[in-house]
Each structure stands twice: as C-alpha cells, then as structure tokens.
Amino acid sequence: MTPHPETSRPGLSRRLPAVLAVGLAMVISQGIAGPTAAAPGPSSGQASAQAAARSGDSPLDDGRYIVMLKDKPLATYSGGVPGIPGTAVPKGKKLDPSGPNSRKYDAHLKAKQRQAAAAKGVTITRSFTLAVNAFSAVLSAAQIKGLASDNNVLAVVPDSLRKPDYSTSDFLGLPGGDGVWEKHFGGESDAGKGVVVGMLDTGYSPDNPFFAGDEVKSLSGRSKVGEPFRLQDNVIGMQKANGGTFVGTCVSGDGFDGTECNSKVLGARFYDQAYKAAVPPELRSPLEKFSPLDVNGHGSHTGSTAAGNSDVTQVAGGRDFGKSSGVAPAAKIAVYKVCWEGAVPEATGCLESDILNAIQDAVLDGVDVLNYSISGNNNSTVDAVSLAFLNAAAAGVFVATSAGNSGPFAGTVNHAGPWLTSVAASTFDNSLRGTAELSNGAKFAGASVMSTEVNSKPIVLAVTVKAAAAVDANAALCAPDTLDPAKAAGKIVVCDRGVVPRVAKSEEVKRAGGVGMVLVNLTPGSLDADLHSVPTVHVDDPKIKDVVTANPGLTASLKATDTTGAKLPPVPQIAEFSSRGPTLASDGDLLKPDVTAPGVAVLAAVSPIGFKGEDFGFLSGTSMAAPHIAGSGALLLGKNPQWSPAAVKSAIMTTAHDLVNADGAAVHDVFAQGAGHVDPAKFSSPGLVYDAGIADWMGFLQGQGFQLGVAPIAAKDVNVPSIALGALAGSQTVTRTVTAVTAGTYRAAVTLPGITATVSPAEVTLAEGESATFTVTFTTARAALDTYSMGSLTWTSSENSVRSPVAVRPVAP
Numbered sequence: 056m057t058p059h060p061e062t063s064r065p066g067l068s069r070r071l072p073a074v075l076a077v078g079l080a081m082v083i084s085q086g087i088a089g090p091t092a093a094a095p096g097p098s099s100g101q102a103s104a105q106a107a108a109r110s111g112d113s114p115l116d117d118g119r120y121i122v123m124l125k126d127k128p129l130a131t132y133s134g135g136v137p138g139i140p141g142t143a144v145p146k147g148k149k150l151d152p153s154g155p156n157s158r159k160y161d162a163h164l165k166a167k168q169r170q171a172a173a174a175k176g177v178t179i180t181r182s183f184t185l186a187v188n189a190f191s192a193v194l195s196a197a198q199i200k201g202l203a204s205d206n207n208v209l210a211v212v213p214d215s216l217r218k219p220d221y222s223t224s225d226f227l228g229l230p231g232g233d234g235v236w237e238k239h240f241g242g243e244s245d246a247g248k249g250v251v252v253g254m255l256d257t258g259y260s261p262d263n264p265f266f267a268g269d270e271v272k273s274l275s276g277r278s279k280v281g282e283p284f285r286l287q288d289n290v291i292g293m294q295k296a297n298g299g300t301f302v303g304t305c306v307s308g309d310g311f312d313g314t315e316c317n318s319k320v321l322g323a324r325f326y327d328q329a330y331k332a333a334v335p336p337e338l339r340s341p342l343e344k345f346s347p348l349d350v351n352g353h354g355s356h357t358g359s360t361a362a363g364n365s366d367v368t369q370v371a372g373g374r375d376f377g378k379s380s381g382v383a384p385a386a387k388i389a390v391y392k393v394c395w396e397g398a399v400p401e402a403t404g405c406l407e408s409d410i411l412n413a414i415q416d417a418v419l420d421g422v423d424v425l426n427y428s429i430s431g432n433n434n435s436t437v438d439a440v441s442l443a444f445l446n447a448a449a450a451g452v453f454v455a456t457s458a459g460n461s462g463p464f465a466g467t468v469n470h471a472g473p474w475l476t477s478v479a480a481s482t483f484d485n486s487l488r489g490t491a492e493l494s495n496g497a498k499f500a501g502a503s504v505m506s507t508e509v510n511s512k513p514i515v516l517a518v519t520v521k522a523a524a525a526v527d528a529n530a531a532l533c534a535p536d537t538l539d540p541a542k543a544a545g546k547i548v549v550c551d552r553g554v555v556p557r558v559a560k561s562e563e564v565k566r567a568g569g570v571g572m573v574l575v576n577l578t579p580g581s582l583d584a585d586l587h588s589v590p591t592v593h594v595d596d597p598k599i600k601d602v603v604t605a606n607p608g609l610t611a612s613l614k615a616t617d618t619t620g621a622k623l624p625p626v627p628q629i630a631e632f633s634s635r636g637p638t639l640a641s642d643g644d645l646l647k648p649d650v651t652a653p654g655v656a657v658l659a660a661v662s663p664i665g666f667k668g669e670d671f672g673f674l675s676g677t678s679m680a681a682p683h684i685a686g687s688g689a690l691l692l693g694k695n696p697q698w699s700p701a702a703v704k705s706a707i708m709t710t711a712h713d714l715v716n717a718d719g720a721a722v723h724d725v726f727a728q729g730a731g732h733v734d735p736a737k738f739s740s741p742g743l744v745y746d747a748g749i750a751d752w753m754g755f756l757q758g759q760g761f762q763l764g765v766a767p768i769a770a771k772d773v774n775v776p777s778i779a780l781g782a783l784a785g786s787q788t789v790t791r792t793v794t795a796v797t798a799g800t801y802r803a804a805v806t807l808p809g810i811t812a813t814v815s816p817a818e819v820t821l822a823e824g825e826s827a828t829f830t831v832t833f834t835t836a837r838a839a840l841d842t843y844s845m846g847s848l849t850w851t852s853s854e855n856s857v858r859s860p861v862a863v864r865p866v867a868p
Contacts (some may be wrong), residue, residue: 119180119214119333121408121439122202123189124171125763126164129157130186130418130446131749136163143450149299149421150450152185164188171208175201181328181408185415186450187443191329191408209761212439214329216404217394217429223360223653223683224380226483226626227735230365236384239739240690243365247383247689248281249296249696251303251321252362253422253452254682255405255413255429256354258325258347258392261315263355263660263670265363265381266388268317281385283321289313291321293387297451297696301421303389308346315347318387319364322420323347325392326413329406340396340403342664347392352661354392356674357428359660361682362386362689369658369671372586374506376658376671382686382735386693389422394429396665405429407439414443418450423692426685428457428678431469434639437756441472448474449749453692453700455685457677458648459634465726468647471640473773474752476688476704477647479634479728480654480680481627481714487584487656487673488617489592491547491573494610497602499573500617501594502582502656504673507615509571509590514547514603514611520567533560533572544568547611549603552576552593561587571613575599581631584656584673586666590615625719629727630655633677636726637843637862641759643781644770646862648729650708652687654680687733694739701747705776706796709744709857710737725845725860730777742855743793743801743821745776778831778848778861783810784868786834793829795821799852805831807846809838810863814848835865 127133129150134141139159144150151157164184172179172190175198179190191214194202203211229235229246236246259266271291274284278294286292289305303322307313316323325347342350349355359367363381370376391413394405410429417425425447432438444454458477461467470477489503493514520542521530530537533550548569550560557574564572565588574593576582582593590613603609617623629651638647657679661672688703695702711731713721722728754768771780772790780787793801800820805812811834819827831848838844843864850857 117195118193119191119329119408120194120199120211121189121191121214121411122171122211123187123209123439123442124164124167124207125209125761126167126188126207128164128184128186128188128446129160131449132160136160139163150185150419152419167207171202171205174205177202180332181412183411183415186418186446187411187439189411189439210437212407214333214406214408216333216406217410217431223483223657224382226653227382227683227733229382229735230380235735239736240694243384245385245693247362247386247686247693249294250383250386250423250689250693251293251295251301251389251421252383252386252424252426252685252689253389253391253417253420254354254358254361255391255393255410255417255425255427256357257351257394258349258354259320259323259358259388259390260349260355260660260662260670261311261320263359264367265359265660266320267364268319271316271318283318283387289316291316293321295421295423295696296693297423299421301387301389303420306347309344309348311344311346311348320388320390323390323392324413324416326409327395328412329408330395333406334395334397334402338398338402340398343396347390349392349662350396350664351394352665352672353394353428353674353678354390355660355662356657356672357426357678357682358388358390360657360679361426361686362388363660371658371669371671371673372504372506374504379658382683383689383693386686386689389417389420391417410440411443414440414447418447418452422452424685424688425452425454426682427454428681430459431456433459433467433469433471433634436472436640436759437761441470441475445472445474445752448700449752451700453688453703455681455688457681460632460676462633462635463631465635466637466639467634468636468638469634471638471645471647473645473747473755473775474700476649476684476707477729478677478681478684479648479651480630480632480675480677481651481732482624482630482655483627483653484656485623485626488623490614490616490618491592491594491599492612492614492618493602495602495606498619499592499594499596499599500619500621501592502584503592503615504584504586505590505613505615507590509547509613511610511612512545512547512570514549514573514609515543516549516600516603517551520546520548533563535559535563538563538567538569540567545570547571547573547613549573549575549600552580557583557585557593558587561589561591565589573599579631581655581675583675586669586672624717625715627651627653627714627732628716629714629724630675632675633727637779637781641770643864644779645773645775646725646729646777646779646860649704649777650684650711650730651714651728651732652680652683684733687735687738690735691738699746699748701774702744705744705746706738706741707733708776709741709859710734723845723847725862726843730858730860740797740855741857742795742797742799742852743850743857744796745774745791746794747774776859778859780833780863782866783833783835783863784866786832788830788832790828790830792826793819793850793857794826795823797852797855798823799854801850801852801857803829803848803850805846805848805861807833807844807861807863809836809844810834810865811836812848833863838865840865840867
C-alpha cells in the first residue's frame with residue numbers, strides 16, 4: 056500500500072477482536088517486551104523485558120495468540136531426540152513431510168504442543184511444525200502468563216494483523232545489449248532462470264501480461280532447469296538451478312478455478328482461515344475474493360516488480376509509459392495470498408498465523424526467494440513470522456522485507472532479524488513531473504502523471520468551495536462529500552494532503568465538478584505520482600495557497616511537464632516516508648535497514664478490481680522497494696545456485712553505493728540507506744562475502760537470552776555485512792568472517808568520524824572459497840556522546856571494493 060494511508064476511523068477498532076487493536080506485545084519466557092527508546096540503551100534487549108512482566112505492570116488482552124516452542128521445527132531439526140533422526144535437508148533438496156523421520160518428529164512436536172496447551176486448559180486452533188514450532192489459540196490473560204512460564208515455550212505473541220507496507224529496470228541498468236542482464240547473467244532469457252520467487256501478499260492478477268505464460272504440458276523425457284512440467288491438473292513442477300525441484304499447486308477459490316497457473320506462475324495458494332476467524336463478515340470488503348485473485352493491487356505490483364515478464368508495455372491513466380520488466384524476468388513466481396481487504400482500514404491486513412502457514416508451504420514447495428512487503432515490529436527479532444523466516448533462511452530461502460513507511464523518524468525501521476534483508480525506499484526518476492501555471496506568472500512544479508492537461512481555469516482553495524455543512528478542516532482536505540458542486544464546478548481545486556487517501560481527494564473534486572486538483576504538502580514529504588480522477592499536480596510548496604488566497608481571481612493551467620526551467624531533483628534520494636534506524640532491537644547492536652532500492656512512484660501491475668479497470672499503476676512505499684531486492688536475489692541465485700541467503704544478502708549490500716541529497720551531494724546516512732542503493736552491475740562480483748547460517752542465528756538467539764543450549768553470539772558479533780554498537784563506553788571489539796568469492800589480497804580501511812578503529816588483521820590474502828576471521832576494535836576519541844557516528848569498513852583488492860556500513864554510539868563509561 057502507499058506509504059501514507061491517510062485514513063482515520065476512530066472507534067472502529069473496538070468492533071474487532073482486542074488482539075487486533077493492540078500493537079505487538081511479545082511475551083518471552085516470563086516477561087513482556089515493552090517499548091524502548093530511539094537511542095537503545097543497555098536495558099532495551101529482548102530478554103530484559105522479563106522483569107517487567109513479573110511486576111505485572113503490562114496488561115494482557117484476551118484474544119488470538121501464537122505460542123512458539125523452543126524445539127527446532129522440521130526445516131532445521133538435525134537430530135537429538137532419541138529414536139528420531141534429523142529432518143533438515145541440504146540446500147537444493149526438498150523436505151519430505153511424509154517421510155518416516157518427518158512423521159515421527161512432527162508427532163513429537165505436536166505431542167509437546169498438546170502437552171503445553173493442556174497444562175493451561177488451552178485448545179489449539181492450528182499447529183505449525185515445518186518452518187516454526189508453534190501453535191495458535193485463543194488465550195486468556197491468565198493462560199498467556201501461564202504459558203510464558205513454561206520452560207519449553209520460547210515466546211507468546213498476538214496473532215497480529217499486519218499491513219501490506221517508468222521503468223525501474225531501466226534505472227537499474229538491467230536491459231539492453233550493454234545492460235546487466237546481458238553482461239552478468241547470460242541475457243534476458245537466463246536472468247533468474249531456474250529460480251522461484253514466492254510472493255507473500257494480496258495475490259495476483261492472472262490476466263496481466265507481466266504474469267502471462269504458456270500452458271504447461273506433462274513431462275516428456277528428462278526435466279530441464281527452468282522448464283516447468285505438469286504433474287497433475289493443478290500441480291506444476293520445475294527443476295531448479297540448485298538441483299532441487301519446485302512443486303506448486305494452483306488452488307481454486309472465488310473467481311479462480313485453479314487452471315490459471317502457467318509457465319510463469321507455477322503455483323497460487325491462499326490463506327484465509329485466521330482472517331475469517333478474526334474478522335466478521337460485515338467487516339470484510341464486498342469486493343474481496345477468497346482465492347489467489349488480487350483485489351488490492353499490492354501483490355500484483357510486488358510480484359511483477361520482482362520477477363514479471365520482460366518487455367511489457369504499460370499504459371496507465373490513458374498514457375503510454377513504454378516497456379518495462381521485472382528485475383529477474385526469467386525467474387518463476389509462486390503466489391501465497393495472505394492479506395485481505397476489509398470494509399474498514401482496521402479490518403484490512405494479514406494475520407500472522409495465516410502467514411506462518413504460507414511460509415511453511417512456500418518452504419515445502421521449494422521456493423528460493425520470498426518477498427515480504429508487509430509490516431512488522433521495530434523492537435524485536437523474535438516475533439513468530441521472523442522466526443519462521445529464520446528457519447526458511449536456514450533451509451536456503453533468501454528473504455527480502457520492507458523496512459517500513461514511518462520515516463523520517465528515527466527508530467522506526469522494521470524487520471531487525473539478521474537473517475532478513477530489510478529494504479529502504481528511494482526515488483529513482485525525476486521525469487514524472489507536472490506544473491501548475493498561475494495566471495500571475497507563478498509556477499509550482501511537482502509529481503504528476505496526467506494524460507490530459509487543463510488550460511486557464513479558475514483556481515480555488517478547497518475550503519472556499521466547501522459544502523455548507525462541511526467542517527473547514529475536512530473541506531481543506533477534500534474529504535468525501537465536503538465540496539459544493541455549485542461552487543467547485545469547472546474549477547481547479549487546491550487540496551491539503553493528509554488523513555484522506557490521496558486518490559480519494561481527486562475523486563471528491565471530480566464528484567463536485569472540478570476539472571483539476573493541486574495537492575499540497577503542508578509539511579515536507581514525498582511527492583507521489585498517483586493515478587487521479589482529474590488532472591493533478593502534487594506539489595511540496597504550500598506557498599501556492601498564499602498566492603491563491605491573495606489573488607482570488609486567478610486562473611491556472613495544469614501542464615503535464617515541468618515548465619519551471621528549474622533543475623530537476625537529483626536521484627536517487629531516500630524517500631521521506633522510508634523508516635529509519637537505529638533498530639530498537641538487540642540494544643542497537645544490529646544495523647538496519649540493510650539496503651535501499653527504488654520505492655517512489657514505481658509503475659507495475661495492479662488489480663483492475665481495485666484500480667478502476669487499470670492494469671498498471673503507480674505505488675510508493677518500501678513495499679515497492681523490497682521486490683527489487685527479491686528480484687536481485689533471484690538473479691544471483693540463478694547464476695550462483697549454491698550461494699546461501701546470507702551470501703546473497705552480503706553481495707547486494709557490500710556493492711551498494713551512497714544516495715544523494717537534494718543538492719546532489721552523496722550522503723552516507725546508514726540509518727536511512729543501510730549499505731546504500733542496490734547496484735546490479737556490481738553485485739554479481741562482490742569479491743568477499745559475509746556468510747552465516749543456522750548456527751550463527753541460533754547463537755544470536757541464545758545471546759539474546761533464550762535458552763537453546765548452544766554457544767551464545769552477541770548481536771554485535773553476528774556475521775552480517777554491517778556493524779553497529781548501540782553503546783560504546785571506552786572500547787569494544789567486534790568479530791567478523793569473510794569468504795573470498797574472488798581470490799586476492801584485501802586490505803581494510805575504516806572511516807568513522809571521532810572514533811578510532813583498528814582492524815586485525817588489516818590485510819588478508821585468500822584463495823577462492825577460503826575464509827578469514829578478523830576483529831575491529833572501536834575506541835571513543837573525540838566523538839560526541841550519545842550521538843551516532845556513521846561510516847564504513849571497506850576491504851579493497853586490485854579488483855574489488857567490499858564496503859560495509861558502520862554506526863557507533865559513544866556513551867559515558
């Protein structure tokens with residue numbers, strides 16, 4: 056969805072189950088994780104919240120919860136229970152849930168789940184054993200506390216309702232004879248070949264050309280990499296680049312008979328059990344289809360961005376925007392619809408237990424990449440979905456997530472888990488511009504995709520043409536039914552941004568007979584190229600209101616180009632709405648977001664149901680940025696099928712470049728951009744990678760206070776391609792390990808204002824595949840206390856530059 060929902064319906068949350076109306080309150084062992092400060096301190100770790108729960112200060116609501124147990128799920132169980140061998144399989148191999156060992160261990164986990172539930176009088180709603188060891192249930196406050204005290208329980212979390220947070224392929228330099236696909240990935244037809252990208256979202260629009268494909272036939276002869284074959288009427292298989300086999304199912308439902316899958320979309324499932332249990336029928340949208348069909352448009356947009364077909368002509372609002380492609384056009388898509396439209400905003404979203412079920416199926420089906428453009432929390436790494444993704448990553452699945460749309464405020468970034476790649480959003484194009492030309496000579500340029508212009512019409516503030524019964528504040532926002540047709544007809548109406556969805560404002564102007572709209576940011580914010588009901592220019596300069604107020608007889612023209620003659624805004628800049636670090640999880644010793652990708656006014660597939668018959672539309676948000684990274688992961692795994700998810704993440708991060716500010720100067724704000732902007736021309740040859748796996752992540756959880764029986768790893772020492780210290784008092788040392796993708800001698804250098812950093816060893820010579828462990832010792836020098844110093848650690852060879860973002864916050868000893 057767009058980064059600024061701009062909707063408000065006070066009181067409606069009371070009509071939903073209590074657990075849907077509260078934020079994520081996590082019960083860990085014997086405690087509840089409470090809020091933490093934007094500058095993390097020693098007490099902000101997840102395990103430290105246990106004391107708060109014992110004090111009884113935090114109220115718990117009855118409602119739907121997910122209870123996670125400590126034993127490993129099938130995806131990562133390597134043995135240890137007497138009589139039950141391990142069930143985890145090597146990368147490229149499919150877990151067989153019906154195999155004898157899997158059945159035994161599944162029964163073992165479910166028995167322990169039933170035992171834990173029965174001890175507290177709990178009835179299990181749904182059990183999960185594949186990607187996460189958990190069950191969902193309706194719990195009372197007393198049952199929550201009782202389960203949290205069980206030594207076999209890892210955490211208890213609400214079954215929360217999450218929100219789904221022209222050519223970007225040209226901007227990234229992907230197509231063409233000199234493009235990235237041709238130079239680094241074997242050409243367009245091989246870009247992502249043999250890789251399956253799973254989309255956890257609102258479904259897809261099967262008739263969109265981005266998802267077009269051939270009918271899949273039964274296998275004749277031996278299977279070939281990247282060539283699908285039909286197993287049953289609605290089941291499609293494909294040999295993958297890593298030697299494994301993907302098997303997808305096309306599930307029928309409302310308006311979807313299960314025959315729509317093809318050689319592009321190999322599977323389409325939907326998950327509505329928890330949503331239907333939590334949201335009563337009267338609060339569900341009458342347009343929603345309980346099937347893989349997309350009503351909202353969000354899922355079609357993200358899926359086509361990640362792996363849509365190439366050379367698709369996009370026409371939006373009657374205007375031809377040329378051809379575009381998904382980032383990995385040769386990759387295949389698997390759809391897992393988990394998000395649903397409500398009749399009110401509070402009933403729109405994605406239930407975590409439905410998401411868990413989808414993740415399990417995605418891992419079992421054999422996806423290589425998952426895109427998750429859905430909201431999360433900003434103060435924990437151990438919610439149920441995050442832990443399910445941990446196990447998916449351990450099974451070889453690269454996971455890209457949206458960083459969140461709560462910027463520019465500090466400490467708002469989501470998805471802190473080190474096994475996830477959290478993606479910030481940037482601008483990428485400055486051509487979608489229009490101008491409001493006033494008859495006194497003043498010009499105000501902004502974002503616009505109008506297909507027709509408006510010439511010499513009266514321009515008025517919305518509040519001056521309001522309906523008699525309308526409140527001034529609502530009329531200024533062009534809220535529904537606030538404008539008087541007798542006053543607004545034939546005029547260009549100036550509407551304030553905020554509260555009401557942007558496109559709903561132009562709908563109100565059209566209803567009242569207006570012929571155009573100027574949408575004004577009253578405070579600095581993003582400029583969005585939406586498809587409006589009337590020609591519209593979205594400007595960032597509220598002075599236009601002063602000019603119109605001072606000159607009541609003005610007319611204006613709306614032009615489809617920037618006619619001001621001013622220098623166009625440089626790109627890429629970080630989007631105003633993109634959530635910022637530092638993460639509030641793990642005492643600030645993890646750095647998020649990880650990387651940045653295009654996320655403002657991205658044109659891609661949408662749903663004609665939710666977009667008034669349009670097949671393509673512009674959306675903005677970190678939701679739009681994440682699939683660029685999912686597609687990047689598909690490119691890398693198509694070329695390097697045995698790479699781990701951590702290696703893919705490392706290659707993308709360490710080859711990224713800085714964004715720019717409004718003046719065009721490079722800006723190294725790691726809490727905005729992470730490692731920087733993705734650079735497909737470089738990430739196929741990263742030189743070194745920071746690899747990691749299940750042992751690292753389980754050690755990290757142990758270090759966070761969870762008793763998993765493994766050696767603890769401090770958050771600062773998890774082997775990620777970034778470094779963060781939330782509280783540097785004197786000196787601290789961090790440890791990392793690099794593995795050579797390209798042989799050579801690499802020398803380290805650290806740039807970090809006010810901090811002394813010593814790398815040991817500062818030079819390593821590695822053969823391809825060889826690894827080296829090093830330390831970096833940080834010591835406070837002249838840096839200001841309680842303020843982050845931002846910089847980078849770079850390993851340089853004759854061929855490669857391997858850069859990692861660094862953020863260190865000195866504090867008083």
